[in-house]
Amino acid sequence: MRPPRALLIAAYDSQLKWCSPLRTELAERGFVCEAVAPSDLKSALSQSQIADAGFDRVDLRPWDRIVTDAAASDVVVVALAGPIVQRLCHDLAAHLEETSEVGPVLVSGWVGIIIEKITAGYLDRACTDVVAVNSGADLAHFAEVGEAIGIGSDNLVLTGLPFLSRQPASPRAQRPPRTVLWADQPTVPAAPRERRHVYDRLIAYAQDHPDRTVLLKPRHRPGEDTFHRMKHHPEDVLQGVPTPDNFAIVYDPITQLLEDTDLLLTVSSTACLEALDRGLDVALVADLGIHERYGNHVFLDSGLLRTFEQVDADDIGTMSDSFRHSYFEGRDRPPAQVVADRVEKLLASGERPSRAVWETSYVRGVWAARDAVAAGGPTRRGPLWRRVPAAGRRRVVRVSGDARRIVRRALPL
The missing domain is CATH 3.40.50 (Rossmann fold)
Structure with a gap:
């Protein structure tokens, strides 16, 4: 057989x-x-x-x-x-x-x-x-x-x-964070000026916190493609822009990067669930507004929406009970x-x-x-x-x- x-x-x-x-x-x-x-x-x-x-x-x-x-x-x-x-x-x-x-x-x-x-x-x-x-x-x-x-x-x-x-791990992130990871998305935000704003804020965060490592993880390498095609790759947007020594663009798989991450930042990437699953801190940056085109409207009840000003001040939220139950609980x-x-x-x-x-x-x-x-x-x-x-x-x-x-x-x- x-x-x-x-x-x-x-x-x-x-x-x-x-x-x-x-x-x-x-x-x-x-x-x-x-x-x-x-x-x-x-x-x-x-x-x-x-x-x-x-x-x-x-x-x-x-x-x-x-x-x-x-x-x-x-x-x-x-x-x-x-x-x-x-x-x-x-x-x-x-x-x-x-x-x-x-x-x-x-x-x-x-x-x-x-x-x-x-x-x-x-x-x-x-x-x-x-x-x-x-x-x-x-x-x-x-x-x-x-x-x-x-x-x-x-x-x-x-x-x-x-x-x-089956259920997220107990909190294990270092507070204040030592390693901060930005999970980039191919089309969120879509406008090049909005992407540049986000990247500038990340660079400023790295400059204001020289004792922390700040990593920007693009959705894919230059020349590769995904379901949602990226028109403005971080390497193109930041070409010629000076960056501090504690800031880097990396291409390791997100699962590997999360092993050494304390705080994950993103707009609406599913990587936020992977980070929460591992007991990490997560901040869903809402400086561009809450809107369907950013996908962050589905996180209104998450307890994780934050501005860069709050992130700079280490004012990080915690996952709400309703969000935890919806995405992680109710299955054995x-x-x-x-x-x-x-x-x-x-x-x-x-x-x-x-x-x-x-x-x-x-x-x-x-x-x-x-x-x-x-x-x-x-x-x-x-x-x-x-x-x-x-x-x-x-x-x-x-x-x-x-x-x-x-x-x-x-x-x-």
Whole structure:
């Protein structure tokens, strides 16, 4: 009897990082795990990003083969963006209809704190068997949405982020801090002048506290890419700007940097949860204001929002009970273990909650409308998830750098 197969699909480093603990947990249970990235969709994974996520390799494969490989797997961890998760479900449904196979257990989730498109993102992932939810607040919202439109909530599982532990460690940070780490974000803030303001305040902090080490951790190295593309890299913004000896830009993995960090600063990076998980102090800098474009509106109840003036004065907040409960409590096992337990249960029973979702009026309508839009005509009769022939239709996709090529394929929207 062959061992069960797990296919993990990611296109960016944050998605691969989300897959890593799930891969480890599944491998410990006897699954043969394989990581792949779509070669004909937008993606960016450098060798250093792959290594930093704990993988030896990630194979590039065309979309059609990924769908075929997914159908032949026992479990598929889909760490892609929401619309691409739904597209995989759409294409897999068509493949399984043709082959009459039961198909894999599909797992999806969010690679970080959800700061936008909370409802749309859930509905894109609702067509999978296990929807791994990061917080109690998110779970309540998703369940309400699912019930409202008739797709139910049987596939929702409160897990927490896979790279977090079951509950945060006791406070261990040195006060006042000796090492301060800024977790940079690719597009927050987006404006170059706002980014320069943030970096200038960090440099001023380092100058005012010469006994402290201040580290700026960019989201990626120059020339690399992430899901949210950075237009104004710190090295470009600070080129020619004098900095004190106790200030440095570093590229070590965030998990390594947190080992020697006392205080993590950021605007709204998910790294704040990793820091809290390790018992570190966290300050979510709100000098630019509290706004959806910064993503810090979701931290209003965290107790961690601070100004640079407060940070300078070592006026650091503590995590609120409500925030702690939402992101860290209410579960008795590590997140990856919760997901793997649910996967094994579904494999043993043969249940696939997603199939009932695929047959709901809402999903059938959405898939039919997308097929019609893709075909440029009215919805056809018959199964609503069938691919629409793309005779003569052309699609432009990014392949590498500035290169472009035309691919004639039946790729649903």
